[in-house]
Amino acid sequence: MDEILEILNEVRPDVDFENEKLLIDDNILDSFDIITIVSEFNEAFDIDIDVEDLEPENFNTVAAMKELIDRLQG
């Protein structure tokens, strides 16, 4: 979780990732942020996040992102 937060804070230091629950639905993260974050996740966790995974429910919260990463690593 810490590594995920580190990546997220590096991409968007102005966002309170631990408390925001609707990062996509509230337009806090835009498509550019998502792609930057996905590239970082792919690199850091050696996974391949596919276009099909780019759904709001996978990126609305940090917990959802962790779940996605865990699923792809498993």
Added chain:
Amino acid sequence: MTFVDLSFVVFLVAVAILYYVFPRNYRWVVLLAGSLTFFYLNSGYLLLVLLGTTIFTYLIARRIQAISDAGKQEAARKRLAGADKKRIKLQTKKKCKPYLVFGVLVDLGVLLYLKYYNFFAENANVLLASQNVHLPHLNLLLPIGISFYTLQAIAYMTDVYRGKIQADTNIAKFTLFMSYFPQIVQGPIPRHKQLANQLYEGHSFDYVRLCHGCQLMIWGWFQKLVIADRIAVPVDLIYNNYSDYHGLMVFLAAAGYGLQVYADFQGGMDIARGFSQVLGIELELNFNQPYFSRSIEEFWRRWHMTLGSWMRDYVFYPLSLSKSFVGISRVSRKVLGGFVGKRLPPIMAMFIVYFLVGFWHGAEWKYIAYGVWNGVFIVAGILLPEAYQKICDVLHIRRDSFGWRAFQVLRTFCLCTLGRLFSRGTDLTAAVQMFKSIGTEWWDVAFLLDGTLKTLGLDAANWILLIACIVGLYFIDSLHERGVHIRESIDRQHIVFRWVIYLLAIDAIIIFGIYGPGYDSATFIYEQF
């Protein structure tokens, strides 16, 4: 028959009555018949192009679905899990991909041929003049809405491929999805997941919904006929005789065109959404008060939202995550390091998106310039936040202050306005000339008071009415921006007051709409795209 013809109003009433007269299970048939009739009345035998695209897209999606289902059945039969299941999934995707690529190429090919052939031919003739190459100019006719329904078809096939939706099994129902008449002219660009079932299932009559739908349609006609077509008079005059004007006047013409296209496009959307609401169908929102945006990037999230989300899901995301872009990403990180290296690939993808957005608007260089103009400012917004912060620090500007936010809104409006010189200029050369002429004697504001305005096609009364309407449009947008639900507020009023509002609005459209001798309302701007 366009959205602003009286015959269209009669057509809407007939479709709505038939819709509710028919048994619930067959109401979709009324919509299908209405949609095909509307298309035929507007595009004649070009209906065959739409039907061709529809049948082809339907068959491709069915094939992709069949391969996907076979893959899933195999995994289930062999009780596969984990890596094995993933392997089967990848193999299935690999089998489906050629069909998707073929489907996209054919649908896109029809659009490219009909809409862009002459553009490519003209440019090829210029480039290859020394080789004695001469491609002929063809008089090609475009079916209405081809730029919209082609994107719709591509999204549908891709969503079936991605497993987000099941392919339709009823070709007649799918034809309705592709041809639904309120949205085929100028969008919104629908997604199957959001719209299809709403079209296929019959809805019960609801009086409140009927009122809300009619209110939205009236507001749509008001925006189109009273505001957009009125602004068009001076705007067209200045754009068509641009060399006679300079300075602030040219800028105001560009700003006027921005408001014209907004009232025109949003008006069309409100007519489409309003009629759909009468039938119990909710179309996607295409505008979210774009002129309150504080950056160009935000503007494009609020303007023509369904085109933006289409570009995001079917161009930006796949391109950014493609093997070539991932490769570029690795290299750019090593060569350029941290901040820029990580952002270069998505910036490149973003640029391609805005190039395509511009090109989608029309087969002319001016539209490509329009796309690039927007792309440049969006990329600047991504790369320069630290520089903006430093400027604010040096000037002691608080970024959460009202003044700064108002400045950002105004700055975005000005940048959008300047971009409109490209999209509305008669051609790229004219747009560049107009750009230059804004700088010529820009301080000259005498034209505002010396009677010049009256030479622009509108008399004093019309100018006053136009300014009042723009203020009214701003007021309504600010209410929406604050989350006020205007139609629900009207519901709470006494019946007499409600009907006074309705009748006044209808009277205003009849009295103040731009008609004139031999009236032929201006075509909806986005209908031409």
